[in-house]
Amino acid sequence: MTKHFLLISFVFLFISCDKKSKVEKAVEEIPVEIKVDRFDKAFFESKPEDLASLKTEYPFFFPEGIDDKVWIDKMQNKDWRALYNEVQKKYPNFDKQATAIEELFKHLKYYFPKTITPKVYTVIAEMDYNNKAIYANDKLIISLELYLGKDVKFYQFPDYLRQNFEERQMMPDVVSSFSFRKIPAPKDKTLLSNMIFYGKELYLKDVLLPDYTDAEKIGYQPEQIIWCQENESYMWRFFIDENLLFDSDSKLNNRFINLAPFSKFYLEIDNESPGRVGQWIGWQIVRSFMKNNDVSLQDMLKMDTKELFEKSKYKPKKP
Template sequence: MKSYRFALILFVILISCEKKSKTEKAIEDIPVAIKVERFDKAFFETKPEDLAKLKREYPLFFPSNTEDAVWIEKMQDPLWRELYQEVERKYSNFEPVRKDFDVLFQHIKYYFPETKTPKIITVIAEMDYNNKVIYADSLVIVSLELYLGKDHKFYQFPEYIKQSFETKQIMPDAVASFASRKIAKVTDKSLLSQMIYFGKELYLKDLLLPEYSDDEKIGYTEEQLLWCQENESYMWRYFIEREMLYDDDAKLKARFVSPAPFSKFYLEIDNETPGRVGAWVGWQIVRSYIKNNDVTLDEMLQLSGKEIFEKSKYKPKK
């Protein structure tokens, strides 16, 4: 009996691997050659007298109402130049990241064939951690000053923010920006709708970043991910018993979905929790929906959170 079970398990694994390999083989055959332009490098290595030429090459980054003196001051400012030197030290060879973008857009083109192959432009901006990567159809703008490593001396941010300032987070951040153009906008403010919206985003990371671990996709540590896995049923019971799912109190998004040092159950365990546990639960609901329904990816991305939840047959793991 034991040998039979082992053989059956092995057969299931082999079938799963074969199915995956066929999909990945098809993805690998999609021609993608991403081009990268290092605007950060061009800017800080341009002489002030050549600024006009740089502005002609990159008009997108030079608002017409900003005087040249502002750009020249930035070029020569010691702190900005030190930041550029740190970025250059980390990314003098950008080829590994460029190859990661090739692989990412092979996956994107497989699931969304109409997608254009964009150009990647790297910049050094104002450390806006809410816009680390911006996907804009034909362009992807990457702010490299926010990927120097979470322990970099320049970062004066809370730990929960800077823990994602790693090179490995560039692709998940790119998918998050891409996803915002594919997922239907939330039409109500209920906690459930917010949870499912970000659950869809994380499910897209499942498809587009199959080699990434779940903690990398959501920006958790391994310990934070484990906490969610071990407390899934507890969190779900908490939401249900307090009738939170269809509650549209804006504070619920801040407590359970938005980036935060921890989630706010208003219990002694709060300091042990990671932020965004609602998004993590929403992810599990979307996964369950996909498993239990015959639906295309595009259709799922347009469905309401309520419909996805009601048809998901979601049951938290105990």
């Protein structure tokens, strides 16, 4: 009986691996060539008298109405130059990252054939942690000052933000920016709709970043993933008991969806919890849906919240 079970397990594993390899082999065959423009170097290695030519070459980085003095001050400011030097130490070249971007866009083109391969621009922007990587159709803009490592002295941010200022977060951030072009905004403002909206984004990372951990995909520490797994059924029961799933109170986003140091159940567990647990639960709902339904990735991303939820057969795991 044991030998029979082991044989079945081996066959199942072989079939699963073969199926995965077929997808990955097809992905590998897709031609993608990424070109990188180090605007961060072009800007900080220019002199004030070069500003006019810079603005001509990169007009999209110089909005109208901003006085030239602003750009010249940034070029010469000692703090900005110290940050630039730190970026150059971390990223003297961008070859490894360009290879990772090529791999990502091979996956994107496999699932979304009309995806345009962008030109990559590296910049040192304004420490805007909400826009670390921006995919803008034919351009991909990456703010290198926000991928230096969480312990860099330049960061005056709380820990829950700093933990995502690692190089490994670059590709998940690119997928997040891409996803907003593919996932329709929720038709209503209920907590469940927002949970599933972000659940779709995170499932997209499952597909496009197969070698990344769950913690890297959502921007958690490994122990925060463990906390969610151990408390999944408790969180779900809380949402149901408090009638929150179909509640459209905007405060619920700050409690369970948006960036925060912890989630707000208004219970003793709050300080132990990571922020954005609503996103994590939404992710598990979408995973359950894709496991229990034969639906393409593209069709799932367009699906209505109610239909997806009802067909997901989601049942939280007990601890």
